[in-house]
Amino acid sequence: xxxxxxxxxxxxxxxxxxxxxxxxxxxxxxxxxxxxxxxxxxxxxxxxxxxxxxxxxxxxxxxxxxxxxxxxxxxxxxxxxxxxxxx
Numbered sequence: 265x266x267x268x269x270x271x272x273x274x275x276x277x278x279x280x281x282x283x284x285x286x287x288x289x290x291x292x293x294x295x296x297x298x299x300x301x302x303x304x305x306x307x308x309x310x311x312x313x314x315x316x317x318x319x320x321x322x323x324x325x326x327x328x329x330x331x332x333x334x335x336x337x338x339x340x341x342x343x344x345x346x347x348x349x350x351x
Contacts, residue, residue: 274301274330276301277300277302277303278295278301278302278303279302279303279304279305279347280295280302281304281305281306281338282310282311283302283304283306283316284304284308284311284312284313284333285310286311288306288311289311289316289318289319292304293319293322293323296319296330296331297323297327300330301330301331301332302331302332303331303333303334303347304316304332304333304334305334305336305338305343306333306334306335306336307335307337307338308335316331334346334347334350
């Protein structure tokens, strides 16, 4: 059975690359509201960490607990290994 937005521990995690950018933040909000756990990896070249803070504010404390942010570059193998070891 799938998760709902009311669940506190979703059973599926979605990785969003560039999740701190304009399109990424909107996508992350929709995924969280859809009942998914979300991990963001972003190098912040075209965004700022405050964008992720704003997502947490928008979705509220319960859903914000299902969001993980990882500062890193998708092109960097070490960043990816660190991300996947934590997820």
